[in-house]
Amino acid sequence: MTWVVDNLDLIGRLTVEHLRQSALPILLGLLLSIPLGWLAFRFRLTRGLMLTVVGLLYTIPSLALFALLPPLLGISFLSEINLVIALTIYAVAIMTRFVADALASVEPHVRQAADAVGYGAWRRFWQVDLPLAGPVVLAGLRVTAVSTISLCTVGILIGIDNLGYLFTNGYQRQIVAEILAGVVAVVVIALVIDRLLVVLGRALMPWAGKGA
Amino acid sequence: MDLFAEAIAWIFSTDTQSGSLPLSEAIATHLAFTVVSVLIAAVIAVPAGWLVGHTGRGREIAVGLSGAARAVPSFGLVLLLVLVFGVTHKVGASTTAFVLLAIPPILAGAYSGVEAVERRIVDGARAVGMTSSQVLGKVEIPLGLPLLIGGLRSATLQVVATVTLAGYVGSWGLGFYIVQGIQIRDFAQILGAALVIVVLAVLLDLLFALAERAVVPRGVRAGRDGR
Amino acid sequence: MIEFRSVTKTYPDGTDAVADFSLVVPAHTTTVLVGSSGSGKTTLLRMINRMVEPTSGSIEIDGEPIAQRDPVRLRRSIGYVLQNGGLLPHHRVIDNVATVLRLEGTPKQEAREKAAEVLDVVGLDRSLAQRYPSQLSGGQQQRVGVARALAADPNILLMDEPFGAVDPIVRAELQAETLRLQQELHKTVVFVTHDIDEAFLLGDQVVILSTGAQVAQVGSPSEIIENPADDFVASFIGTERGARALRTKHTDHGTVLVDGAGRTQGRLVESSS
Numbered sequence: 185m186t187w188v189v190d191n192l193d194l195i196g197r198l199t200v201e202h203l204r205q206s207a208l209p210i211l212l213g214l215l216l217s218i219p220l221g222w223l224a225f226r227f228r229l230t231r232g233l234m235l236t237v238v239g240l241l242y243t244i245p246s247l248a249l250f251a252l253l254p255p256l257l258g259i260s261f262l263s264e265i266n267l268v269i270a271l272t273i274y275a276v277a278i279m280t281r282f283v284a285d286a287l288a289s290v291e292p293h294v295r296q297a298a299d300a301v302g303y304g305a306w307r308r309f310w311q312v313d314l315p316l317a318g319p320v321v322l323a324g325l326r327v328t329a330v331s332t333i334s335l336c337t338v339g340i341l342i343g344i345d346n347l348g349y350l351f352t353n354g355y356q357r358q359i360v361a362e363i364l365a366g367v368v369a370v371v372v373i374a375l376v377i378d379r380l381l382v383v384l385g386r387a388l389m390p391w392a393g394k395g396a
Numbered sequence: 397m398d399l400f401a402e403a404i405a406w407i408f409s410t411d412t413q414s415g416s417l418p419l420s421e422a423i424a425t426h427l428a429f430t431v432v433s434v435l436i437a438a439v440i441a442v443p444a445g446w447l448v449g450h451t452g453r454g455r456e457i458a459v460g461l462s463g464a465a466r467a468v469p470s471f472g473l474v475l476l477l478v479l480v481f482g483v484t485h486k487v488g489a490s491t492t493a494f495v496l497l498a499i500p501p502i503l504a505g506a507y508s509g510v511e512a513v514e515r516r517i518v519d520g521a522r523a524v525g526m527t528s529s530q531v532l533g534k535v536e537i538p539l540g541l542p543l544l545i546g547g548l549r550s551a552t553l554q555v556v557a558t559v560t561l562a563g564y565v566g567s568w569g570l571g572f573y574i575v576q577g578i579q580i581r582d583f584a585q586i587l588g589a590a591l592v593i594v595v596l597a598v599l600l601d602l603l604f605a606l607a608e609r610a611v612v613p614r615g616v617r618a619g620r621d622g623r
Numbered sequence: 624m625i626e627f628r629s630v631t632k633t634y635p636d637g638t639d640a641v642a643d644f645s646l647v648v649p650a651h652t653t654t655v656l657v658g659s660s661g662s663g664k665t666t667l668l669r670m671i672n673r674m675v676e677p678t679s680g681s682i683e684i685d686g687e688p689i690a691q692r693d694p695v696r697l698r699r700s701i702g703y704v705l706q707n708g709g710l711l712p713h714h715r716v717i718d719n720v721a722t723v724l725r726l727e728g729t730p731k732q733e734a735r736e737k738a739a740e741v742l743d744v745v746g747l748d749r750s751l752a753q754r755y756p757s758q759l760s761g762g763q764q765q766r767v768g769v770a771r772a773l774a775a776d777p778n779i780l781l782m783d784e785p786f787g788a789v790d791p792i793v794r795a796e797l798q799a800e801t802l803r804l805q806q807e808l809h810k811t812v813v814f815v816t817h818d819i820d821e822a823f824l825l826g827d828q829v830v831i832l833s834t835g836a837q838v839a840q841v842g843s844p845s846e847i848i849e850n851p852a853d854d855f856v857a858s859f860i861g862t863e864r865g866a867r868a869l870r871t872k873h874t875d876h877g878t879v880l881v882d883g884a885g886r887t888q889g890r891l892v893e894s895s896s
Contacts, residue, residue, distance in 0.1 A: 243601045244594050245557035247574050251590035254583075255399040261583065330466045337469040338561065341575070348471065355475040355565070363479060367472040374467035520709025523674060524723050524771065525699030538713055613713030615755030 187361040195350070195369060202346040203373065206333045208268055213275025213328050214321075220276065221283020222309070234280060242277040246270065246338045267339040274335065275328045282324025286317035319392040322385040326378050333374040337366070399587055406588035417567055419592070426569040426596065429559045433494035434502075434552050441499045442544065445506020449540070450532045458507055465500035470558040473497065478565050490562045497558055498551035505547015509540025541611040549604035556597050570596070624650045625671060625779065625811065630680035632666055632836075640666045641677070641836040648828070650685075650778075653805055653812040655826035657819055659859075663836030664815045668781050671813060672701045684779070699723050702772030702780040702810070706787045708764040710756040716767050717742075717752040723775040738774055744807075745770045746800060762793035766800070773808070782814045786821070798824055819860050823848070831856055 188195065224234035244252070249270045254261040257269065290313055298312040314321075337348030350366030353359075385392065406412055412419045448458045474493040481489035513536050521535045563571025573589035576582075625648040632641040640663045648654045656664040669675040670682055673694040681688050689697055710719045718725075720738035725731065742749055745766045756764055765785055772780055782801075786794045798821060805812060805825075816822055822829050823844040831839040831847065833855055840852040848867065851857040861867045869880040871891060878891040 239601070240598060243553055243597045245553075245560045245597055247557070247560045247563075247571055248590035248593040248597075251574060251586045252594070255587060261586070262578075327466065330463075334467050334469045338471050341471075341561070341564065341578070348469070351469070351472045351475045352564070355479060358479060360476070360479050363472060363476045367469060367476055370469045370472065371464070371467045375464070378467075516705065516707050516709045517711065519674075520703075520705050521711065523672065523698060523703040523705060523709065525695050525697075525726055527695050530726070535711060615711075615713045615715070615757055 185361065187359055188365050191362075191365075195347075195365060198345065198347050198349055199369060199373060202333070202336055202370070205264065205267060205339065205344070205346055206271070206329075206336045209271035209275045210325070210329050210332050212272045213279045213332070214325055216272075216276050217279030217283045217324075218314070220280045222287060224280060224284035225287040231284070235284070238277040238280045241273050246274075246335060247341060249273065250338075250342050262343040264339075264344050266342060267336070267344050271332050271336060275332055278328045278331065279321075279324050282327070283317070283321055286320030286324065287313055289320050290316045315389070318389045319385070322381065322389070326381050329377050329381060330374045333377060334370055337370060399583060402584035403587035403591055406584045407592060412588070417572060422568070422570050422572065423592065423596065426556070426559050426571075426593075429491065429494060429562075429569060430552060430555045430600075433491055433555050434498050434548065436491075437495045437498035437502050437551060438548065440495075441502035442506045445503040445544075445547075446510055446532060446537060446540075448503070449507035449510025450528075450536060455507070458503055462500040462504040465497070468497070470497050470554070471561045471564075474558065474562050474565060486566050490559075490565065493562075494555045494558055498555050501550035501554065502544075502547045505544045505550070506540070509543030509547075510536040511540075512543055513539045538613055539616070541613075542608050545604060545608045545611055549601065549608065552600055552604065553597060556593070556600060560593055624648065624685055625813065626683045626686075627667070627670075628681050628683070630667070630670065630677045630682060632663070632670070632675065633678045639835050644680070644836045644838065646830060646838065646841065648811065648813055650811045651809040652827040653814060653825055654828040654830065655814045655816060655822040656830050656832060657816055657822035657826075658832030658836075659817055661834055662832040663834075664817075664832050665783055667832075667836055668783055668813055668815045671779070671781055672698045672703060674698070699727055699775065700777055700779075702775070702777040704765075704768045704772045704780070704782040704785045706784040708756065708768040710764060710767055710771070712756055714755075715752065716747075716754050716756065716759070719756065719767055720770045720774050722771055727775065738770070741770045741774045744773065745804070760793075761789045762797060765789060765793075765797055769801075769804075773804075778811055780810045780812045782812065784815055784817070787816070787818075794821075801825060823860075831859060 220234060220238075223230040225231070250261070250266055253259065253266055253269055259265050259269070294316060295308070295313065298308045303312060336346055337351060339346055340348030340352050347366050347370050350362050350369070354362030354364075354366065407419065445458065448454045470493070473496065474490055477489040477493045478486050481492070510532070517539070518531060518535060521531045526534065559569045560571035560574070563569050563573070563575045566572070567576075570589050570593045574586050577586035577589065627644050627646045627648075630641055630644045631639070633639050644663075644667060646654075656667060658664045666675055670677050671684075671689070673689060673692075681690060683689065711722070714722070717735055717738050720741055721729075721731075721734040724734035724737055729737070739749055739752060742752060747763065747766050747770065751759065751763065756767065759767065768785065772782075786797050789797065802825065814822075814825055826844060828841065829844055829847055830841050833839045839859070840847055840856045842850075847856065847860060848862060851860060851862060868883045869888060871878050872881045872887070879887050880889045880891055882888050
C-alpha cells in the first residue's frame, strides 16, 4: 500500500497514457467494423471471407503481431503506432463478428415492414437495421473495450509506457505491490469504461431494456 | 520484404536449431505449457460449467467471472504470480497463471453449451422419465459439445498468447526469442519467432475448428443442412 | 382412473395457476382439458406425471396418491406427447421411440424391434426409422412423439397440445389417427388443447376451464353443446354465433341448417331411430 501511496502520481500519469492509447483502437474498431460487419452479414461470399480473415487475425498472439506489422507496414517496431494498429486489428476482429451477428439479429419481418413502408436501402440501414442491431453492437463494444484496455499493457514489451510499465518495473525491482497495483488499475478502468458504455447504451437505446 | 527472407533464414539456420534454446525445444515447451494448462483448467471448469448450466445455480457468479476475467491483463498476472511464488518456482507460477486465464472461457463454453439446449428438448427428456443426471449426460452434454469446444478453443488461443508473453520471465517458449531479440535488436529473430508462433496458433485454431464441426451431433447437422 | 382432489398451484411469484381443482378422469376414455392461455390446463396435465408439483391437494392414480411415487418411475409409466414433439434431435427416430424402453433397461436390439412395431401402430413407414427428427415433416415428428409415448405400453397417455404447431390439414389427419388409435388401444388419455372443435372431436369427457383452472363445465360434448352451464361456456364454445349457432331454413328440397353468417352447413335428416 505504501508503494501505491508514494506513487500515485506515476499511476495517474500512466492511467491517462493508457486510456489515450486504448481509446483510438476502440473507436476505430467500432467505425471500421460497421461496413465490414455489414459485408459479412449481407453477402454469402464476403461472409465466409470476412469471418475467416478476422478469425485468423484474432488468432495471432499479440507479441507476434507487434513483430509482424513493422516489416509489412514500414513502421518502427518500438513505436506507439505499432501498438495502436495492433490493438485496432484485434478490435476490428472482435467487432466485425458482433456487427454481423447484430445485423442478423434484426427480425426479418421488421426489415420487410420498413421496406414495405418505403424506406430506401441506405436510410433503412441507418434508421432501422443499425439502431435495432444496437444492443448486440453495444455488447461487442463492451467486450472490445475491456479486451483492448487489458491487452494494451503488452505495449510495454515494445517500449510503450502505460500501466504495463508497472508490471515490468515491479518485476525487475521485485515489488509485488507495484505489479498488483498495475493489475488492479487495469481491471478497474476496464470495468469503469464497461459501466460507462452500459449507461451510454441505455441513454441512446431506451427501447432496448435492461438486458442490453 | 528482405526482413521476411532473413526471418525465414533464421528459422531454418543451424544456430537456431542448436543454440542455447533450440527451436524444437521452444516449440515443444510452448505446446506443453499450453496443453497442460488447458487440460488442468478443463478438469476444473468443465464439470463446474456443466453443473452451473444444468442447475442454473451459481450462474451469476459464472457469468460475472467470465466477463471480469477479460479485464485481467494476462502479462501482469504472470509477472505477479512469479514474484509471489518466488523466482525459483517460475514454472509453477506461470502454469498457475495460464490455468487461471483458461478457466473462464472453458467455464463459459461448458455452461452456455448446456444452457443453449432448447427447453422443450430438455422438457421432453424429463417427461419421458430421464433422471436429472440422465438429462445432463444423454441430452445436455452431447448437444452442448460444440459450444464447449468453442470455449476450449478460446482458452487455448489465450494460453498460446500468454505463454508467448511468459518468454519475458524465463528462457522458454517461443516468446523468449522475441524478448531476447528486442534486447539485442535482432529483428530477423523477432520476426522469425513471430512467424512460428502464428503458424502454431493458426494450426491449433484449425484443429479446434475441425473438432467443433465434428462434435455437432449428426441429427442436428442434418437439420442445419436442410432436408 | 385419475383423480384430482382439491389441487392448487401457486407459483413463487404469487400467481395462482390453479385454484382448487377437483376432477375424476375415468379410465380407458379420453378427457380433454380445454381453455384459453392462462387457464392452467397444461399445469394440470403436468401435475399428473409430477413435472409440476401441486402446492396443495393430491392426485391419485387408481386410488394411489402419486406424491408417494418416484417421479422418474412415474413418468416412465405414463406416455407424454409434447407440443413440437420434444424429440431428441441427436437420436434417430427409432432410438427416440425406444427411449423409455432403453431407460427401463430393455436390451438395445429388443427395444428397437419393439419401437419399430410401434412405428407401424402410429402409421409411420419403417423407412423413416433411421432418420433424425429434423429430417421429418412436422406431422411426422408429431407421430414419432406419439410413438415414443406409446412404446412402453403405458396405461395413461398425456397429450399437451400435440397438434398445435402443425397445419390444419395435417392436424385433421392426426386427429383422425388419434381417434383410430384410441379405439384400438383404450388408453386413459388426458388431452390439452385451446381448440374447442378439437376438444369436441376427441373428448369423451370435456372439461372447460376458465382462469386459474376453475371448472366452467364438465360433460360429454353433447351435454355441453345442448346445455351450456353459463354465458362463459356458451361464448367459449360459440353456440351464440358462428359455426355452432345453427338455425333451420326450409327449402324446396327439405330443411337445411344455416350458421350465423348465413352459410348453409348441412341438411336436417330424420333420425333413423
